[in-house]
Amino acid sequence: MDYFDRFAIPHPSPAIYASMVAIGLTVIAILIGLTYFKKWSYLWREWLTTVDHKRIGIMYIIAALLMLFRGGVDALMMRAQTAVPDNKLLDAQHYNEVFTTHGVVMIIFMAMPFIYALMNFVVPLQIGARDVAFPRLNALSFWLFFMGAMLFNISFVIGGSPDAGWTSYFPLAGNDFSQSVGTNYYLMSIQIAGIGTLISGINFVTTIFKMRAPGMKLMKMPMFTWTALITNAIVVFAFPVLTVTLLLGTMDRLFGTHIFSMTNGGMDMLWANLFWVWGHPEVYILILPAFGIYSEIISTFSRRNLYGYTSMVASIVIISFFSFLVWTHHFYTMGQGPLTNSIFSITTMAIAIPTGIKIFNWLLTMRKGKIEFTVPMLYSVGFIPIFTIGGVTGVMLGMASADYQYHNTMFLVAHFHYTIIPGVVFAMLAGLTYWWPKMFGFMLNERIGKWAFWFIAIGFNVTFFPMFFTGLDGQARRLYTYSEATGYGPLNMLSFVGAVGLAIGFALIVYNVYYSTRHSSRNIGSDPWNARTLEWATQTPVQAYNFARTPHVDSIEAFWDYKKKGQPLFKGSIEKIHMPNNSGVPFIMSCIFFVWGFSFIFSMWIPAIITTIAIFACMAHRSFEKDDGYYIPVEEIEATEKDSEVLADENR
Amino acid sequence: MKRKLTLLSLVIGILAVLAGCEPVMVLDPKGPQAETISNVIWISIATMAIVVIAVFALLVYVIVKYRASKQDEDYEPPHIEGNPIVESIIVGIPIIIIIFLSIVTVRSTYEVEATPKGYEDQKPLVVYASSSDWKWHFSYPEENIETVNYLYIPTDRALEFRLYSYGPITSFWIPQLGGQKYAMSDMITTLHLAADVPGEYMGRNANFSGKGFAENIFHVEAMPADEFDKWVEEVRATAEPLTEDKFAELLEPGHLGQMTFSGTHLEFLPPPEGHNHGTKHSHEREHDTDDAHGDVDTDHSAHK
Numbered sequence: 001m002d003y004f005d006r007f008a009i010p011h012p013s014p015a016i017y018a019s020m021v022a023i024g025l026t027v028i029a030i031l032i033g034l035t036y037f038k039k040w041s042y043l044w045r046e047w048l049t050t051v052d053h054k055r056i057g058i059m060y061i062i063a064a065l066l067m068l069f070r071g072g073v074d075a076l077m078m079r080a081q082t083a084v085p086d087n088k089l090l091d092a093q094h095y096n097e098v099f100t101t102h103g104v105v106m107i108i109f110m111a112m113p114f115i116y117a118l119m120n121f122v123v124p125l126q127i128g129a130r131d132v133a134f135p136r137l138n139a140l141s142f143w144l145f146f147m148g149a150m151l152f153n154i155s156f157v158i159g160g161s162p163d164a165g166w167t168s169y170f171p172l173a174g175n176d177f178s179q180s181v182g183t184n185y186y187l188m189s190i191q192i193a194g195i196g197t198l199i200s201g202i203n204f205v206t207t208i209f210k211m212r213a214p215g216m217k218l219m220k221m222p223m224f225t226w227t228a229l230i231t232n233a234i235v236v237f238a239f240p241v242l243t244v245t246l247l248l249g250t251m252d253r254l255f256g257t258h259i260f261s262m263t264n265g266g267m268d269m270l271w272a273n274l275f276w277v278w279g280h281p282e283v284y285i286l287i288l289p290a291f292g293i294y295s296e297i298i299s300t301f302s303r304r305n306l307y308g309y310t311s312m313v314a315s316i317v318i319i320s321f322f323s324f325l326v327w328t329h330h331f332y333t334m335g336q337g338p339l340t341n342s343i344f345s346i347t348t349m350a351i352a353i354p355t356g357i358k359i360f361n362w363l364l365t366m367r368k369g370k371i372e373f374t375v376p377m378l379y380s381v382g383f384i385p386i387f388t389i390g391g392v393t394g395v396m397l398g399m400a401s402a403d404y405q406y407h408n409t410m411f412l413v414a415h416f417h418y419t420i421i422p423g424v425v426f427a428m429l430a431g432l433t434y435w436w437p438k439m440f441g442f443m444l445n446e447r448i449g450k451w452a453f454w455f456i457a458i459g460f461n462v463t464f465f466p467m468f469f470t471g472l473d474g475q476a477r478r479l480y481t482y483s484e485a486t487g488y489g490p491l492n493m494l495s496f497v498g499a500v501g502l503a504i505g506f507a508l509i510v511y512n513v514y515y516s517t518r519h520s521s522r523n524i525g526s527d528p529w530n531a532r533t534l535e536w537a538t539q540t541p542v543q544a545y546n547f548a549r550t551p552h553v554d555s556i557e558a559f560w561d562y563k564k565k566g567q568p569l570f571k572g573s574i575e576k577i578h579m580p581n582n583s584g585v586p587f588i589m590s591c592i593f594f595v596w597g598f599s600f601i602f603s604m605w606i607p608a609i610i611t612t613i614a615i616f617a618c619m620a621h622r623s624f625e626k627d628d629g630y631y632i633p634v635e636e637i638e639a640t641e642k643d644s645e646v647l648a649d650e651n652r
Numbered sequence: 653m654k655r656k657l658t659l660l661s662l663v664i665g666i667l668a669v670l671a672g673c674e675p676v677m678v679l680d681p682k683g684p685q686a687e688t689i690s691n692v693i694w695i696s697i698a699t700m701a702i703v704v705i706a707v708f709a710l711l712v713y714v715i716v717k718y719r720a721s722k723q724d725e726d727y728e729p730p731h732i733e734g735n736p737i738v739e740s741i742i743v744g745i746p747i748i749i750i751i752f753l754s755i756v757t758v759r760s761t762y763e764v765e766a767t768p769k770g771y772e773d774q775k776p777l778v779v780y781a782s783s784s785d786w787k788w789h790f791s792y793p794e795e796n797i798e799t800v801n802y803l804y805i806p807t808d809r810a811l812e813f814r815l816y817s818y819g820p821i822t823s824f825w826i827p828q829l830g831g832q833k834y835a836m837s838d839m840i841t842t843l844h845l846a847a848d849v850p851g852e853y854m855g856r857n858a859n860f861s862g863k864g865f866a867e868n869i870f871h872v873e874a875m876p877a878d879e880f881d882k883w884v885e886e887v888r889a890t891a892e893p894l895t896e897d898k899f900a901e902l903l904e905p906g907h908l909g910q911m912t913f914s915g916t917h918l919e920f921l922p923p924p925e926g927h928n929h930g931t932k933h934s935h936e937r938e939h940d941t942d943d944a945h946g947d948v949d950t951d952h953s954a955h956k
Contacts, residue, residue: 092863164862169821171819171837172862262837266838268837269821304729304731305731307732307734308733309733310734311734311743333823334836335841338761341765342758342761346754346758353743353747357739357742357746360742363707363710364738369714370720371718384707384711385711392704395696396696396700399756401760402696403831405693405831405832407823472677473676474854476825476858478865
């Protein structure tokens with residue numbers, strides 16, 4: 001019996017037991033449903049073994065949305081707990097677990113897959129490629145991320161969640177102060193998902209450098225592809241740091257080393273430094289693709305080319321460079337002295353300059369345009385003022401002396417939500433709505449979408465604006481409760497009201513998907529938005545091979561110029577297309593990784609050794625495998641391309 | 653959009669009324685360091701307001717003027733690549749703003765990291781503030797007394813806090829007297845503060861440190877120097893001495909009320925400074941007999 005005690009939850013509560021039952025029932029329901037409708041082989045054939053970047057993108061979206069709601073429930077619990085002083089809804093331990101999982105889930109398991117979802121779906125289409133450079137690695141990336149996320153999400157019903165904050169500073173996260181297995185979950189699940197992200201980074205950098213359509217010079221790439229390139233370059237440089245950091249943390253917790261411990265020469269500040277050397281570039285990894293999406297959308301719905309393309313490219317390159325030079329601003333108060341703090345203050349504030357260029361370029365793109373307020377455009381226009389508030393408070397936080405007062409307060413919490421939510425979440429919702437017709441062949445309902453937007457935009461401001469004030473009034477972050485005397489009550493209540501508004505907005509988005517699936521027109525053509533870039537030159541829904549004939553690009557907005565000026569886009573005749581085969585190995589390997597992570601978390605060494613061998617066996621299997629892919633014959637392509645508008649245009 | 657702007661201004665209005673009842677702590681300074689930071693914050697708010705207003709005005713202008721619904725059916729937006737003059741303006745003005753703010757930052761950072769202005773010529777009061785799970789221990793080495801969870805300080809005198817921790821990283825913060833600084837187990841960090849106004853202030857640990865973090869608060873009282881001296885005398889006369897066993901008991905995780913002792917724990921558990929820096933400092937620390945803890949006095953030669 002002792003053996004099983006380790007898997008028990010250290011701090012049970014009725015809510016956790018209820019979720020346990022719900023998780024069990026959901027899993028059973030899914031298994032019964034798949035068996036009843038005989039969908040197992042379909043699932044395996046079409047989804048689990050797929051190497052098609054579009055399907056992987058869609059799976060990323062499903063996973064990201066699931067995690068969005070999981071993190072959102074955490075957020076609501078926190079706001080409900082702090083809505084009134086001395087609230088007894090959650091106890092301290094439970095609240096600590098909730099804000100920790102909220103941070104990890106939202107950043108690593110929601111925002112990251114969401115940007116990779118859109119990159120996966122859009123980038124190969126934008127550069128006129130058939131797929132990413134390494135399709136099977138792409139599948140492995142997704143499944144590793146997915147298994148990492150699942151591993152993290154079982155933590156609160158098996159063994160307990162991490163409770164040291166999403167930054168997981170040692171020594172608090174060390175064995176002395178965090179005895180539960182929670183932090184092991186944190187270390188292993190992020191490690192697994194992080195390996196997937198690193199593979200993706202390499203994959204996309206290669207794809208964008210080597211697979212562009214003929215004629216597409218670097219300075220002729222669409223803005224989203226540019227941001228994807230720079231983002232993945234940051235990933236390649238930043239994620240190895242995370243891998244090593246988590247490895248060192250794992251060594252400390254599982255094998256008794258003293259790297260971050262308080263005794264025997266450990267350095268507790270080393271974790272903070274290493275973590276933020278990855279963590280700060282990470283926030284730019286999140287925001288840059290969003291900038292790319294906004295550039296695409298604002299230009300499309302202003303019916304104008306992007307203003308200042310060159311300065312836009314220059315600014316993202318500068319931002320990516322600076323992103324590695326500011327990590328110390330996360331702990332000005334660590335006592336490194338005024339000289340270091342001054343240097344990092346200046347580099348931090350300097351990032352405002354390229355970001356400012358981008359904001360003004362978007363405004364100038366809208367100038368003299370013909371602005372249509374579709375849902376994606378609403379998100380983009382709403383982003384500008386809210387993100388500006390987030391940006392200027394970022395400059396305020398960047399001033400070291402002032403940061404001694406803001407550090408670790410709700411002011412900081414308000415700031416990073418003011419950047420991440422308009423920056424990432426709005427961008428992802430905008431991008432999702434914008435590319436939805438390309439993905440699924442119908443449009444999301446505009447009216448419900450607009451209602452959702454207003455709920456989210458207003459709810460967001462009502463939630464987070466009060467935090468600037470409570471922070472300046474001395475409310476530290478991560479407080480599970482506060483006394484009546486502090487006077488934080490009314491503003492926190494207001495935050496809770498706003499959070500409910502946000503929740504309604506997200507619920508409307510779900511309803512919108514359901515409603516549109518039922519009622520939207522399926523007859524929308526391949527270019528419903530009258531857009532400007534290559535991905536809209538394919539059929540809807542996109543065929544497995546993307547482009548029947550390789551596009552030839554002569555300008556930044558090749559598709560627009562083809563539509564308006566009759567610039568030829570496709571030349572030559574249809575030839576047979578080489579495609580990669582599906583493979584079950586990425587999925588199987590990731591399942592093994594899941595067990596591997598679980599074994600390490602609970603220090604079960606025999607399964608850990610077996611799974612390690614199995615992982616290497618999978619790699620060996622791949623290296624000896626003969627897999628030349630297959631060809632799609634010309635007749636088949638011509639049959640599917642019959643209805644294609646672009647081809648019809650050309651034959652006229 | 654208009655709806656949103658009205659709503660936003662409504663929210664800001666309500667908040668201004670709410671916040672207007674009394675000034676928020678950080679912007680209601682009671683000491684020179686906090687005042688410096690408060691001024692920096694006001695300067696940054698004013699500067700950033702210019703940026704925010706400029707962006708908002710431009711945004712409202714373009715979305716009102718260039719809406720599709722206001723334009724002719726056959727209006728074709730022009731193709732504009734960019735304009736060197738406009739682009740140098742949108743680069744230039746931010747650069748000027750950042751240079752200005754950088755100067756403000758560097759000067760104020762050096763200022764709050766040094767002895768407060770106007771107190772350079774006097775000897776500061778040294779207080780060792782150490783945190784353990786979830787308490788603060790304040791040792792006054794020169795007065796040879798120690799308190800738990802409350803801090804009495806004289807006004808109009810420089811205070812030099814030396815911070816360290818017997819547990820996870822914590823952050824020592826008295827919002828109305830100045831900024832915060834981390835307290836860590838392996839080194840001493842120094843925080844310079846001073847109080848101008850007698851009164852009671854809230855102090856807390858601002859860095860998440862586990863289960864009892866929310867209640868990790870201490871009470872600060874600033875009083876004129878003669879009152880402070882009287883209090884020190886009283887404590888020396890009446891409080892029980894702090895023994896090694898008693899202190900070990902205090903370090904146990906949990907919450908304690910306010911306590912007062914004569915003698916400090918620095919005698920038998922030297923803080924991590926001088927040649928104790930970087931050695932092991934934890935509950936199971938061996939008592940090194942050859943430890944000199946004379947650093948306490950020698951350190952001030954600079955101030956004399």
